[in-house]
Amino acid sequence: MPLGTLDRTAPPLFNQGQSALSKLIFFGALALFLMVADARFHIVQPIRAGIGAVLYPVQWVAMKPVQAVLGGGRYLEDLQTAQRNEEDARKALMMQAERAAQADTLTQDNARLRELLELRQTTTTPGRAAEVLYDAADPYTRKIVIDQGMTQGVAPGSPVIDARGVLGQVTQVLPFTSEVTLVIDRDLSIPVQNTRTGVRSVAFGDASAHGGGLELRFMAANADLQEGDLLSTSGVDGIYPAGLPVAKIERIERRADSAFARIYCVPLAHVTAARYVLVLEPTGAPMAPPPAPAATQRKRPEGKPGAGKNEKKPGARP
Numbered sequence: 001m002p003l004g005t006l007d008r009t010a011p012p013l014f015n016q017g018q019s020a021l022s023k024l025i026f027f028g029a030l031a032l033f034l035m036v037a038d039a040r041f042h043i044v045q046p047i048r049a050g051i052g053a054v055l056y057p058v059q060w061v062a063m064k065p066v067q068a069v070l071g072g073g074r075y076l077e078d079l080q081t082a083q084r085n086e087e088d089a090r091k092a093l094m095m096q097a098e099r100a101a102q103a104d105t106l107t108q109d110n111a112r113l114r115e116l117l118e119l120r121q122t123t124t125t126p127g128r129a130a131e132v133l134y135d136a137a138d139p140y141t142r143k144i145v146i147d148q149g150m151t152q153g154v155a156p157g158s159p160v161i162d163a164r165g166v167l168g169q170v171t172q173v174l175p176f177t178s179e180v181t182l183v184i185d186r187d188l189s190i191p192v193q194n195t196r197t198g199v200r201s202v203a204f205g206d207a208s209a210h211g212g213g214l215e216l217r218f219m220a221a222n223a224d225l226q227e228g229d230l231l232s233t234s235g236v237d238g239i240y241p242a243g244l245p246v247a248k249i250e251r252i253e254r255r256a257d258s259a260f261a262r263i264y265c266v267p268l269a270h271v272t273a274a275r276y277v278l279v280l281e282p283t284g285a286p287m288a289p290p291p292a293p294a295a296t297q298r299k300r301p302e303g304k305p306g307a308g309k310n311e312k313k314p315g316a317r318p
Contacts, residue, residue: 002125003174004045007090007177011207038253040179042242044127044209048201055080066293073263080313081224081294086181093107098130098149103288108196109275117268125238125241125280125283126280126281127161127278127279127280127281128153128278128279128280129147129152129153129276129278130154130167130178130276130277130279131147131150131275131277132145132146132149132194132274132275132277132279133145133146133147133177134277136179139186141170141181141182141184141187142182142184142205142271143168143179143180143185144168144179144180144182144274145177145178145179145180145183145280146160146177146178146180146277147176147177148177148178148279149173149174149175149177149178150173150175150176151175151176151178151227154170154178154279155170155173155175155281156170156171156172156173157169157171157239157281157282158170158279158280158281158282159239159240159241159244160180160277160278160279160280160284161269161278162269162270162274162276162277162278163270164245164268164269164270165183165244165245165246165268165269166233166240166245166246166267166268167182167183167249167269167270167274167277168181168182168183168185168188168243168270168271169181169188169239170279178279180277181272182205182272183203183205183214183246183247183267183269184205184206184212184213184214184267185205185273186204186205186206187205187212188204188205189203189204190200190202190203190233190237190246191233191234191235191236191237191240192216192231192232192233192239192246192247193231193232193233193234193242194225194229194230194231195231195232196226196229196230197224197225197229197231199223199224200234200236201216201218201219201231202216202217202218202249202267203215203216203231203246205219206264209216212271212272213250213264213265213266213267214230214246214265214266214267215248215262215263215264215265216265217260217264218260219260219261219263220259220260220261221254221255221258221259221260221261223261225252225261226247226249226252227249227250227251227252228248228249229248230245230248230250231245231246231247231248231249232244232245232246233246233263235283238283239281239282240258240283240285241280241283245268246265246267246268247265247266247267247268248265248266248268249263249264249265250264250266251263251264252264288302
């Protein structure tokens with residue numbers, strides 16, 4: 001067949017009607033018309049509302065995984081934030097509690113120091129302030145250790161007082177610390193005087209099972225003593241200054257089969273809770289040495305015992 005006789009047109013299978021350019025122009029104009037009509041007359045609004053109502057369940061189901069992931073992330077973030085805030089609040093609360101405790105402690109220490117200063121003003125005996133470090137390790141004695149020692153000039157036997165009264169006596173002095181035996185120790189005794197009657201006695205540490213107090217011994221059963229009488233230092237021992245409060249009489253036991261009464265006293269000092277104390281100097285001064293014999297005293301003549309100013313001279317008249 002000659003080549004010129006061949007049909008060069010597309011077969012009917014690929015014949016699709018209008019051309020692509022015409023379709024583009026038509027649909028572009030239709031879109032422009034619809035946009036203008038929707039903007040002017042809202043003719044597409046019902047169609048849009050219907051399509052939105054139909055597609056809402058699909059959108060709701062599709063959004064749930066996204067919302068769950070976002071909600072879980074926010075929950076974890078909020079949980080971590082809440083835990084951090086709680087930890088910070090606890091730390092702040094602990095710091096406030098610590099500051100409040102320190103403030104209370106400082107207030108109490110300040111009050112005790114003020115009381116010590118007032119007591120020092122009323123006491124003419126020189127002394128120095130000290131702080132209680134700890135209780136002695138011996139369970140059978142009642143002793144404490146203070147932070148003043150030989151280096152600071154503390155002497156053995158120095159009386160120790162707190163803001164309320166006599167606390168004890170220094171019994172051992174080390175270079176930087178000292179050991180104080182409390183008034184309630186059974187081996188310590190203090191000369192006291194009843195401020196109401198002026199009767200003198202000696203207060204001993206209570207050696208009974210309950211302990212924690214003092215006892216007046218060898219007092220007659222008919223002695224003029226009453227519960228509540230104040231006992232102060234008498235000053236006759238040369239150690240404690242006179243007039244320092246020591247204890248109050250708590251209980252008096254008078255028995256018919258005994259000539260002496262048992263008198264129990266309560267110490268006024270904080271024997272179990274003292275922190276700041278005042279160490280006084282002992283009031284007693286060492287006794288002056290006896291005077292030396294006179295060096296100009298005339299000696300008796302040797303070999304002539306009894307010779308003196310009344311001895312007769314040879315040749316004198318009787």
